[in-house]
Amino acid sequence: MKPSVYLMIFLLAVFTGCKKNDEEKPLMLTSENAQRYIRKNAHSPEAKQDLESLEKALKIMKEKGCDDPLSWYYQGAMHWIPDTITGKNKLCDSYQTYLNKKDAWDNCTHSESGDEEIHFLVWHRMYIYHFEKIVRKLSGDSKFALPYWGYTNLQDSLKNRTMPDLFRDKTTSLYQSARLDSLLNGSPISGKTARRISLTKLNENNTYALYNKNIDAAPHGAMHNYIGYGNNHAGKSKYNEIWQQNTDGMMAEVATAAFDPIFWLHHSNIDRIWQQWTNSPNGQKVLLEELQKVPWDYVFFDENGKKVTYNVEDVVKILYTMDYDFDDTKVYSKEDKQKEVVVFSSRNSSVGDTLSASAKKIVLNKDVKISLPNVASKSKNVKLLNSANKKGEILILSITVSFEKAPKGDFEVYLNLPTNVKATPESKHFAGAMTFFGANHKHAGHDHNASKRRTKTFNFEITDEAIDTDALNKNAFDISVLKFNGTAADDIQVEKIAVFKQ
Numbered sequence: 001m002k003p004s005v006y007l008m009i010f011l012l013a014v015f016t017g018c019k020k021n022d023e024e025k026p027l028m029l030t031s032e033n034a035q036r037y038i039r040k041n042a043h044s045p046e047a048k049q050d051l052e053s054l055e056k057a058l059k060i061m062k063e064k065g066c067d068d069p070l071s072w073y074y075q076g077a078m079h080w081i082p083d084t085i086t087g088k089n090k091l092c093d094s095y096q097t098y099l100n101k102k103d104a105w106d107n108c109t110h111s112e113s114g115d116e117e118i119h120f121l122v123w124h125r126m127y128i129y130h131f132e133k134i135v136r137k138l139s140g141d142s143k144f145a146l147p148y149w150g151y152t153n154l155q156d157s158l159k160n161r162t163m164p165d166l167f168r169d170k171t172t173s174l175y176q177s178a179r180l181d182s183l184l185n186g187s188p189i190s191g192k193t194a195r196r197i198s199l200t201k202l203n204e205n206n207t208y209a210l211y212n213k214n215i216d217a218a219p220h221g222a223m224h225n226y227i228g229y230g231n232n233h234a235g236k237s238k239y240n241e242i243w244q245q246n247t248d249g250m251m252a253e254v255a256t257a258a259f260d261p262i263f264w265l266h267h268s269n270i271d272r273i274w275q276q277w278t279n280s281p282n283g284q285k286v287l288l289e290e291l292q293k294v295p296w297d298y299v300f301f302d303e304n305g306k307k308v309t310y311n312v313e314d315v316v317k318i319l320y321t322m323d324y325d326f327d328d329t330k331v332y333s334k335e336d337k338q339k340e341v342v343v344f345s346s347r348n349s350s351v352g353d354t355l356s357a358s359a360k361k362i363v364l365n366k367d368v369k370i371s372l373p374n375v376a377s378k379s380k381n382v383k384l385l386n387s388a389n390k391k392g393e394i395l396i397l398s399i400t401v402s403f404e405k406a407p408k409g410d411f412e413v414y415l416n417l418p419t420n421v422k423a424t425p426e427s428k429h430f431a432g433a434m435t436f437f438g439a440n441h442k443h444a445g446h447d448h449n450a451s452k453r454r455t456k457t458f459n460f461e462i463t464d465e466a467i468d469t470d471a472l473n474k475n476a477f478d479i480s481v482l483k484f485n486g487t488a489a490d491d492i493q494v495e496k497i498a499v500f501k502q
Contacts, residue, residue, distance in 0.1 A: 037132075037145035037324040039272070042164040042265055043156075046327070047147045051166050051174075053139035054147070058173035058261055060138045066092035067102070069301040070134055072259070077105045078300070079127070079258035080441075082243055090244060103307065104299040110254045110438035114457065118209065119296045120216050121274050122286055122315060128267050129322060130300040130308065137303040145324055148268035151189055152197050152219060161188035161197075167262050174261040178238040178249040179227050189226065192410070192484040196222030196433055198425040199273060206282040209290060210396075210461050211274075214432055217458065220270050221437030222410065227262065228252025229408050254441040272326045278334060285334055288316045362494040364401065364411065364481060372477040372499055393501055394463045397431055397479065400496040402453040406439035409486020415462050416469040417480045428468045432460040434481075455495060462499070 040047035064071035073092050083098045094100060109116040109123050128146060136144040153160040163183045167174045182190070189197065196218040205211040228249030237246045242256040250260040257263050277283045291312040298310040310318070320333030362368060399413065411434040414423060421429065439456050462471075471477055477499050 035323060037143065038327055039145045039268055039324055040147050040327045041150045041153070041160070042147040043150065043159055043162075044327070049141065050144055050147050051164065053141035053144045054135055054261075054264075055166055055172050055174050056141075057135040057139040061134075062173055067094055069104075069305045069307070070138065070303075074102065074105075074301075075131060075134070076242075076256075076259035077102070079108045079263075080106050080110075080255045082255045085243070086245060091241065104301065107297060107299060108254065108258075109296065110441050115294045116296055117213060117216060118290055118294055121212050121270070122291065122319060123296065123298065124267050125271050125274075125319065125322075126298055126300060126310070126315065128264060128271065129324075130302060131264060132324070133303040134301070146268045147265055148272050148326065149262070149265040150269060150272075151223070152199055152269065152273055158188050161190075161194070162186060163262065164265070167265075176250060176260045176262065178240050179251065179260070179262070180229075180249065183227060189223075193222055193226040195412070195425050195484075196226075196410070196435065200426050201430050201432060203277055203280060203282060204464065205277075205461055206284065207394075207461075208284050208286050210459060211277060211284075213459055215270065215274065217435045218410075218433040219273075220266075221435040222433065223266055224251045224257060224437040225408065225410070225435060227260075227266075228257075252437070254438045272329055275326070275329050275331050278320075279329065279332070283334060286316060286319060288312060291316065364483060364492045364494065365488050365490055367480070367482045370479045370481070370494065370497060372479065372497065374472070374474060374476050394461050395466050396500055396502060397460045397462045397477075398457060398496070398498050398500065399434070399460075399479075399481075399494065400455055400457040401434070401492055402455045402495045403436075403439070403490075403492040404453055405491075406436035406454070406456075407486040407490040407492055408436075409484050409490065410435040411484065412482045413458075413460060414480040414482070415465045416471055416474070416478050423480070423482055428465060429480075431462050431465060431479075432458065434458050 040050060042051060058072060061070060061072035061075065064074075066073035066077075068074060077095075081095065081098075081101060085096055089096055095102070098106070107123075108127075109119045132144070132146040135146070136142065147164075149164060150160045163179075163186075166172050167176075168184050168186060169175055170177075177184070199219075202211070202214055202218075205214060228251035238249055239245070240247045240250055240253075240256055242250065242259050243253075247253075250256040251263065251266075278285065296312070298312075298315055300308045302308050320331065322331050325331050362370060397413070397415070412423065412425070413431040413434065414427070414429045415431050417423060417427075417429045421427065424430065425433075434456075436456065439454065466472055466477075479497065481494075
């Protein structure tokens with residue numbers, strides 16, 4: 001081969017190797033080719049260095065201009081940003097309305113239709129993973145791993161339910177005033193929200209779709225509301241520096257939640273308890289088919305400010321091969337046989353009744369009981385759902401509610417709750433919780449009819465509850481919906497309720 005040919009091959013190799021694309025995809029990580037980082041409980045002594053590094057990095061990020069993908073403003077806006085900033089935007093002069101939004105902004109999975117919810121856990125895992133790498137570089141701490149706020153821990157629960165000290169220190173970059181006063185004053189999570197962080201019923205789910213939907217409501221959504229809405233129950237509001245006006249606390253609004261530094265520790269804990277469920281006998285991996293049903297963009301930035309894009313195939317490959325574990329939970333993939341994808345549809349109903357607002361208006365402004373006639377209780381199909389249930393079929397309670405404005409309170413749902421039995425999330429009658437974080441959220445630029453009511457559907461697996469309470473042999477499924485907080489004026493009503501078999 002002539003020397004000139006060698007030279008051409010060499011130059012081509014150099015050119016190709018040095019060429020930088022605007023978008024990059026990192027290699028899939030394994031324990032063999034990457035260092036393992038340990039995410040620690042923020043209340044543990046071992047997390048002290050990580051918290052200090054996070055505080056250092058946030059300070060640097062807040063000093064960066066909002067056009068820099070590594071800035072605090074840019075990273076927060078990737079979750080979401082208000083459609084319009086009233087008055088001149090003091091924090092980002094290049095953003096005034098959604099028409100000015102930048103690459104990868106407004107990308108979290110809270111939407112009006114609710115269809116994108118299937119990506120909730122997956123998208124947020126990828127989001128905080130990339131944020132963690134940015135903090136590691138900006139802080140100069142090569143061992144940094146994102147701590148978690150372990151408010152769901154049963155051991156030393158009062159301590160774990162208290163917001164970590166640095167987030168309550170006004171002199172740090174981790175402080176945010178637009179939070180619930182009692183948390184900022186060092187009091188632990190209390191009241192009805194302490195009921196929302198119970199994992200007993202949540203961990204009984206054995207499909208990703210149901211688990212994902214219910215963890216989104218509680219503890220995820222419940223904690224967002226508690227941190228941000230808390231003072232509003234007393235008729236108070238706080239200055240939200242993103243909206244630049246007095247309104248709800250940052251964490252209570254999808255559009256501002258990720259600008260509050262506690263967001264990252266909250267979601268680190270959500271990621272942790274999801275992995276704990278995945279590792280449990282009931283846990284299941286995310287299925288590619290589930291995510292493919294609803295297309296979604298996965299766009300982030302690496303620690304060098306380079307845009308990183310994934311398709312759902314990429315995400316499923318990397319999801320359980322991350323380079324971190326938690327101090328009490330290993331991140332890995334289960335190889336158990338997967339169950340069929342659960343698709344929620346009232347067309348599959350074996351048992352149920354449909355209630356409409358025009359035919360029978362049920363307003364949830366107080367505790368209510370709804371009876372669904374068990375018209376198919378003697379059929380062969382329903383009889384398969386007994387303790388032997390060899391086909392592994394499940395019963396699902398589906399409740400669709402409508403509202404003009406989502407309530408700031410929430411609800412607990414029970415099956416066949418006797419009058420002499422205390423209602424508690426640990427009860428065998430408990431089906432799940434209905435919370436409304438993000439329910440008022442809308443996509444930028446969409447037209448909305450002011451008179452149109454919004455809807456939200458909650459799905460609860462009640463197979464064990466139906467068996468334990470002998471529901472299949474009763475004349476009706478008695479559904480109790482208990483109201484917590486909010487006001488009597490909340491205009492929220494049941495549009496449809498059904499029990500069906502999958």
